[in-house]
Amino acid sequence: xxxxxxxxxxxxxxxxxxxxxxxxxxxxxxxxxxxxxxxxxxxxxxxxxxxxxxxxxxxxxxxxxxxxxxxxxxxxxxxxxxxxxxxxxxxxxxxxxxxxxxxxxxxxxxxxxxxxxxxxxxxxxxxxxxxxxxxxxxxxxxxxxxxxxxxxxxxxxxxxxxxxxxxxxxxxxxxxxxxxxxxxxxxxxxxxxxxxxxxxxxxxxxxxxxxxxxxxxxxxxxxxxxxxxxxxxxxxxxxxxxxxxxxxxxxxxxxxxxxxxxxxxxxxxxxxxxxxxxxxxxxxxxxxxxxxxxxxxxxxxxxxxxxxxxxxxxxxxxxx
Numbered sequence: 001x002x003x004x005x006x007x008x009x010x011x012x013x014x015x016x017x018x019x020x021x022x023x024x025x026x027x028x029x030x031x032x033x034x035x036x037x038x039x040x041x042x043x044x045x046x047x048x049x050x051x052x053x054x055x056x057x058x059x060x061x062x063x064x065x066x067x068x069x070x071x072x073x074x075x076x077x078x079x080x081x082x083x084x085x086x087x088x089x090x091x092x093x094x095x096x097x098x099x100x101x102x103x104x105x106x107x108x109x110x111x112x113x114x115x116x117x118x119x120x121x122x123x124x125x126x127x128x129x130x131x132x133x134x135x136x137x138x139x140x141x142x143x144x145x146x147x148x149x150x151x152x153x154x155x156x157x158x159x160x161x162x163x164x165x166x167x168x169x170x171x172x173x174x175x176x177x178x179x180x181x182x183x184x185x186x187x188x189x190x191x192x193x194x195x196x197x198x199x200x201x202x203x204x205x206x207x208x209x210x211x212x213x214x215x216x217x218x219x220x221x222x223x224x225x226x227x228x229x230x231x232x233x234x235x236x237x238x239x240x241x242x243x244x245x246x247x248x249x250x251x252x253x254x255x256x257x258x259x260x261x262x263x264x265x266x267x268x269x270x271x272x273x274x275x276x277x278x279x280x281x282x283x284x285x286x287x288x289x290x291x292x293x294x295x296x297x298x299x300x301x302x303x304x305x306x307x308x309x310x311x312x313x314x315x316x317x318x319x320x
Contacts, residue, residue: 032164036091057223058083059097059207059233061199062105062188065162069128070104070121071169073188080229081162088163095214095223096167097207097233099199100125100158105188120187125158125171133157133168133210133217141217142176143209145201153181155202157210166220168210170202204235208243 041047062077063069065084072078080096087094103120111117125132133141133156145153154177155170172184183191184198191199208226215222226236237259244255
């Protein structure tokens with residue numbers, strides 16, 4: 001190995017070394033492009049996969065892909081990361097959707113007295129294997145979500161390649177936001193209930209809008225199935241209902257009925273109300289506008305309002 005000045009070493013140009021690099025490159029290209037289990041029949045005797053979805057959206061507040069990308073805290077994130085890796089190995093057309101946290105989850109250490117100390121290492125996206133989604137003219141993509149009081153929450157979209165699977169992560173730390181909005185994606189599972197609610201609004205509603213931009217820019221098919229890893233992205237249901245009303249021309253009851261047709265899927269975690277942490281399973285009038293009922297069990301709620309609350313907050317579900 002030779003050094004050139006004070007820069008990086010120049011790798012040896014021996015034929016054996018070049019051949020090894022070329023073999024690794026060819027192996028990677030074959031892995032990324034060759035038909036895998038999903039494209040080769042998905043284990044079906046007749047090999048017919050025409051009725052299988054062309055794309056599946058996988059929403060999760062955290063993804064444990066690698067320690068280099070500290071966007072996870074524990075089992076939920078590791079599960080989500082392993083799903084993306086397995087989907088890549090099998091060729092399943094999944095698109096991951098999450099948030100890009102400025103400090104991720106805290107690191108823990110103990111003092112001499114045995115007290116736990118937390119530190120939040122800042123994450124620099126420019127120093128990670130990420131790319132920012134950009135329009136054809138080079139402008140950074142922005143998705144937006146309306147907030148109360150006429151405020152708008154903007155977010156950039158970062159993409160990580162988990163093998164064959166793209167992982168889209170929304171980042172609110174952009175110049176278009178005020179200081180409060182820029183801190184929406186500051187930490188994983190941090191802040192007040194209102195802060196968590198805004199994170200889940202961005203993940204659910206903003207995540208669907210990020211998928212639309214991704215399909216437009218990359219030519220990838222729009223997802224036919226939407227999976228929520230627990231209830232953190234439950235607001236995607238509201239965005240899908242809005243799309244059905246705006247694009248298909250359905251009334252609200254019609255859109256609600258179409259969205260509410262669930263497609264069952266194996267559950268790898270037990271769903272529970274506590275899965276959403278301190279965020280309540282309803283949305284308050286101070287957060288996303290007035291709602292006809294505060295809780296689905298309220299006697300003052302209309303049947304339609306009760307169905308809306310249940311449909312939009314049902315966790316651990318896979319939806320068409």
